[in-house]
Amino acid sequence: MANEQAQTTPDPAASRVGATDQAAPSSPCGAEIGTGGSADPRSPKRPLPAPTTRTTRRTLTLDGEERSYDATVATLTIDTKKVAPAASVFHADFIALPDGEHADPSRPVTFLFNGGPGSATTFLLLGSLGPRRIVTEDPVPPAGAAPATTAPYELIDNPQTLLPQSDLVFIDAPSTGFSQMADEAKPELWSVDGDVAAFAQFIQKWLSANGRWNSPKYVFGESYGTVRGSALSYALLEAGIALNGLVLLSDILDYGHILGSSDQAYIGYLPTYAAIAHHHGRAGGRADLEAHVQEARVFADGALRRALSRGDRLAPGDAAAAAERLGELTGLSRDYVLRSDLRVTDPRFRKELLRDQGQVVGRYDGRVSAYDLDAASDDETFVADDAFLSPAYAALVNAYLRDELGWSGTEERRPFADFDWESVEPGKGWTWSHKLPEHTKTMWGTQLTHPQVIPDLAAAVVRNPRLKVLVANGYFDLATPFFQTEYDIDHLALPAALRANIAFTYYRAGHMVYTSPAALSKLIGDLRRFYEADSAGAMTALDERPALPPLGLDA
Template sequence: MNSYRTPRKWAAAHFLLLLSLLTFNSVAQEHDRAIEIDSKVVTEHETKILGKRVKYSATTGTQPVWNSKDEAVATLFYTYYKRTDVKDDTKRPLIISFNGGPGSASVWMHVAYTGPRILNIDDEGYPVQPYGVQTNPYSILDTADIVFVNPVNTGYSRVLTNAEGKMPSQEEQKKMFFGVNADISYLAEWVNTFVTRNNRWRSPKYLIGESYGTTRVSGLALELQNSQWMYLNGVILVSPTDIGIERNGPVKAANRLPYFAAAAWYHNKLDSDLQSKDLTELLPEVEDFTINELIPALAKGGFIDPAEKRQVLAKMARYSGLSEEAVAQNNLDVSTAFFWKELLRDEGKTLGRLDSRYLGIDAKQSGDRPDYWAELTSWLHSFTPAINYYLREELNYKTDIKYNMFGPVRPWDRSNNNTGRNLRLAMAQNPYLNVMVQAGYYDGATNYFDAKYTMWQLDQSGAMKDRLSFKGYRSGHMMYLRRDDLKQSNQDLREFIKGSTPLEGQPAMYKR
């Protein structure tokens, strides 16, 4: 058979082939899973907060991140709650909310803490079915508008392809987004755009961050002031990291003890005289021992006097609920992982890392760390279905993009973390700026006493300590999951916002 084709037949065949390829590409592109780069959906709602009716709008959408060439390089998903029965936005505070990880979506505080809708959970924070959300009667939406921001690769936020249709390399993405300072830089630009688009430049503004989000907002405070010329009234640090303030060696080891005491008290593992005290009566006693005896003892290392070591060891065992033998075998330096495994070893249970009220069951009672984190599995149990249902069915934002509870952001560049010093400088430059720390007593990952220590070290001059405050709660990392703490922590936020909003005409100045 002759396979030769005439030019006309060849051209027709070539045209059909080209048409089929174009059609295939068009169909493929139509079915690529991608988020809209710039979008929003607005819904109207009504709720009751502290017994009073509040009307509000919820805007869910995406807003681009632009590079220095004004090219969209990523898009961030956000949810913005705005009270609609208040006429004057200029006096109404705006809260900009971030979670941590790094790599965590803005889901935890959104549907469990400050937002108008919260998880269906029991009063202690454990999951219940059917999954979903309920009214948050303590939300701060009566006092302030809130925007929940999902950094790149968390929630529905995504990196975008370049002009050639290719994804930036892993190293390029790291430089643009995935590091302490890159994260702060692009988020400051994004916040500027959001505030501009929504006409909120005159509003008092606050940042709130949880866990790694405290590193993020501590750095953003100065970045917004110095690069965006946007001045804040407050920064709230929920279950803070070290924010670049070192606490190594003896301090790191000793600072765990007050948390050990709190967890042991909760599980009824202390001597009866300690157990009979209220937690808030017990902890100052343990903190005093930690600062004045344990840190100096650990600093002496192997050259500590044997009699002093025995005395310190006995007190440490007494306050931690561990045996003297266990403390001695660790040379007074008991790791948190060992504590989580050891405290209830004889009962066949382990403690949760982020909230030590939660219990786990390991394959073996032996070992020096738990097999898994009991609290995290419990939280994902209820948060994941709730946020996917809520955004799609109540807020009407529909997409086939997967909601990343935890997104791919590693390797994360942690170098040059000066966020604590930058927060102090932002406070010094801005007399309006106040800082509040919130922490749960049963958090073993970012323990409450580390949070206090970081606050003490933030401004060693003491000149600004009247603008620094600490609030503790009887729960863990996400203290707001416990109903009583949800109520109190939101009230503490409400009072912080009101207390840090200056009177009309009050100048931002230091007096002699």
């Protein structure tokens, strides 16, 4: 257990590191908070709580050396165009003290968040890079053993924390975790672009409150957080903040393929199907995982792409040959693939692969399997891997933030925002439309009906050519398949000189790669090299993505 010492130095800034239990009497825009009175017509009817902060000084032993750091749990208010204050944003900060007493503003600071949309930053906070970490088994237990899902759970000092490389700020999105939101702000903040604007404002205010404007700055987003992170890299640049680095873990940049199940979606998913089938012994034979996955890449980008492009004009013999090869790579029967018109959806693959055992494989980690109560259906009755992981995180995040770090808020922690996934009404559901950067090349305007942030990331790299990007991928992740990510990154249309700014790394794990101890060890090693990289050459050395064979178009 880390040692703790309460910090008692007062500080007028509501979110400044080093302040303890300070409450600011008013919002940054001058509206009174917590009293109901305000001169600002944007004030919400139900006042948000005043910003608060609590800091404790703690120690951590790494490689035999005791290191001090400040752990702060706090809130910071943000505004929207129509509501002020619009949200009280909770964050947990971990600031290294190199001399045992003082922070070093020349150190990098990294802003981290999970995705959803509408997910609290619980998994990243407890499972990955912070100074404390949940003790969990690999989601795939030894043969014949059931995964551990019940309390008590254990929290330990994290020997693989990223704190030696960077100060860390974990952020709960508005209306998730311990963050709160005014009802009047939901139409603005429950949206792709409103969410990005909220995080950009938060980062600006945090930098001001903590005197860190001249620190190297990084953003780390997971899952939908990669949509946010990619768009944020451009939005921050527009606000005068040039990121040093961007980490995209379990990446998705374009929802257009999966919303309509375009042919590209089936191409993008195939190598992940192959990886999962290989793990379960249904495909690949004696080939190692990476070799089998590479075979699936080549087939998906070549023969399968050509076959699917023919649509109803595909000759029966070609369809049979494609189905045969698909079955060999994915462990599905040739007849099943043919009946599926060569287009096997993600939920159906998860049910079909182990149907003879009455089991379904996980969406977030396809190595996980569990019994399904309705084995004959095409749909799973529960998300197997999520059911194994969530209880431990839900219990310990409350114990950690409340009992160890001293968060005293009375609101219960929300793992997810309570918007309606089925509603398209602003303020009730999530608004999926996205405004692309100006001058993006499109056939029909820059206002899209869905998140497609490839142009945002491309614009950020071109305008900030020192921006380095790490794209980290789990082989067994069916939520954000890695081959689709490769396709999206290939369509940034970057100048050749800037393509080396982006490196891919891969892990024998699922969506939350850090839930596998071996994958976490590799991830932290890759991240340390990423933070140290100061040139395109260093990023190239980090890149693990294999090349595809030539197309042979000159034949």
